[in-house]
Amino acid sequence: MSPQHASKPYPIGTQGTPWGAAEKAAWLSRQRLKRSYAEEVAAPLRARLPARAELIQYGALDYGRLGLGSYPLYAVRSRSWSPELPVVLVTGGVHGYETSGVQGALQWLEHEFDRHAVAVNLLVLPCISPWGYETINRWNPDALDPNRQFKPNSPAAEAALAMACVAAHGARIDLHVDLHETTDTDNSEFGPAKAARDGVAFDRHDIPDGFYLVGDTERPVPEFQRALIAAVRRVTHIAEADERGRLIGETLQQPGVINYPQRSLGLCGAMTAARFVTTTEVYPDSPTASPAQCNEAQAVTVTAAIEFLQRG
Numbered sequence: 001m002s003p004q005h006a007s008k009p010y011p012i013g014t015q016g017t018p019w020g021a022a023e024k025a026a027w028l029s030r031q032r033l034k035r036s037y038a039e040e041v042a043a044p045l046r047a048r049l050p051a052r053a054e055l056i057q058y059g060a061l062d063y064g065r066l067g068l069g070s071y072p073l074y075a076v077r078s079r080s081w082s083p084e085l086p087v088v089l090v091t092g093g094v095h096g097y098e099t100s101g102v103q104g105a106l107q108w109l110e111h112e113f114d115r116h117a118v119a120v121n122l123l124v125l126p127c128i129s130p131w132g133y134e135t136i137n138r139w140n141p142d143a144l145d146p147n148r149q150f151k152p153n154s155p156a157a158e159a160a161l162a163m164a165c166v167a168a169h170g171a172r173i174d175l176h177v178d179l180h181e182t183t184d185t186d187n188s189e190f191g192p193a194k195a196a197r198d199g200v201a202f203d204r205h206d207i208p209d210g211f212y213l214v215g216d217t218e219r220p221v222p223e224f225q226r227a228l229i230a231a232v233r234r235v236t237h238i239a240e241a242d243e244r245g246r247l248i249g250e251t252l253q254q255p256g257v258i259n260y261p262q263r264s265l266g267l268c269g270a271m272t273a274a275r276f277v278t279t280t281e282v283y284p285d286s287p288t289a290s291p292a293q294c295n296e297a298q299a300v301t302v303t304a305a306i307e308f309l310q311r312g
Contacts, residue, residue, distance in 0.1 A: 096132020104298025210239030
């Protein structure tokens with residue numbers, strides 16, 4: 001590791017020793033509310049609900065045992081649900097700090113939901129991790145990454161409740177788009193925190209400058225990913241591979257696309273057996289991308305994915 005890539009020891013815990021309850025409590029005590037889920041997510045959902053949409057509360061996150069509040073969890077679904085139509089799932093805010101994943105989902109709901117609700121059943125969970133949204137955090141209050149907990153008997157309520165909501169809408173999901181960001185804080189805060197929590201060395205990767213997609217190793221569908229990259233390229237730039245042909249340490253499959261074994265990692269994208277699945281990764285810290293472009297990239301991906309599904 002070069003000197004400019006070296007990082008200071010994380011301020012919680014003993015280097016090389018996994019955290020226990022005391023260290024997790026110390027980490028939680030450092031977290032502060034920085035924005036409002038009620039004002040920035042819940043209120044816009046109610047105020048700008050599309051005509052063909054129905055707002056439902058699919059559960060609540062209650063962190064009273066940790067001295068925190070309770071958060072109602074909302075989904076938006078097609079008001080007229082037809083068993084004859086394909087089912088499209090859109091998820092955002094699994095990592096609450098990834099702002100355009102939430103705001104891009106809200107933008108798409110407001111401007112595109114009604115147009116597509118005629119041809120497909122839509123289920124949108126715009127902010128799966130509201131405490132993470134408010135504290136600009138990757139983890140939940142238990143120092144768990146919800147996007148590694150989409151598995152049976154999940155210890156993360158964010159993941160468990162989202163999976164239950166999706167399952168309640170039937171076994172069939174044809175398309176799933178999961179909206180994310182890759183930020184500079186992955187190297188400055190969240191990566192070092194994870195390494196400290198797990199008692200391992202921090203494995204730093206350069207943050208790609210631009211938009212990219214993460215497909216599923218078991219369901220790569222390269223022509224699907226290619227169509228999405230082509231659509232997003234019209235609104236923002238696509239991340240280039242590093243000198244080793246990789247993005248965040250993973251081998252590039254095609255321009256702007258890498259694959260992960262999503263099921264074994266417990267990722268949100270693996271919660272269904274959808275034929276078409278992708279995870280977006282927007283780079284909000286780029287000097288050449290505005291927040292509006294980041295939100296637009298998320299919304300464009302959802303629309304392009306639905307259009308690809310309908311062509312197939």
